[in-house]
Amino acid sequence: GENVEQHPSTLSVQEGDSAVIKCTYSDSASNYFPWYKQELGKRPQLIIDIRSNVGEKKDQRIAVTLNKTAKHFSLHITETQPEDSAVYFCAASSPYDMRFGAGTRLTVKP
């Protein structure tokens, strides 16, 4: 089955700096890679996703890159703001399995 590793587990940045979270996956059949944001005490919510036929996707300050050969994908947040503070989860989905990473707690210091 799929195995997803996520790094770092915690990340602290200064407001305005960039943040990068990286994930690796093991199943070459994985074809969908969503990222979820979970604010304290709330449910995870999708912030961006990418499919295996695309190498990069951007939505305002958030971007995701995918390297299928190396089996890794990354979340990039630019110009971070205090409201970006949350736990971020990556996930990898194959036609028969979906796994989440263990999460990254991002803290943006004002």
Place this chain on the structure above:
Amino acid sequence: EAQVTQNPRYLITVTGKKLTVTCSQNMNHEYMSWYRQDPGLGLRQIYYSMNVEVTDKGDVPEGYKVSRKEKRNFPLILESPSPNQTSLYFCASSLDFGVYEQYFGPGTRLTVT
């Protein structure tokens, strides 16, 4: 409003007392799933359902049961809860399995003493 609902939101119970956590979605989604969230372990899938009457085990199914008699409902049943099932539980649904966003319920915090 399109949503996934769970009840109860908080529950404290004792070892061995059967309980059910309900999950309902109003988006006509085919796929539904249960996860538990524990510190440092992320979201681990307990059971999932591809369609009505079709359910299958996830990564951590021991001690749990589910049923999918109707498309909108996917209850999680703990026949004999134990303290190691103390966790935060999320129900989720998506249009189908695979390349679709999962919508999560608000979560149920369960404590088993």
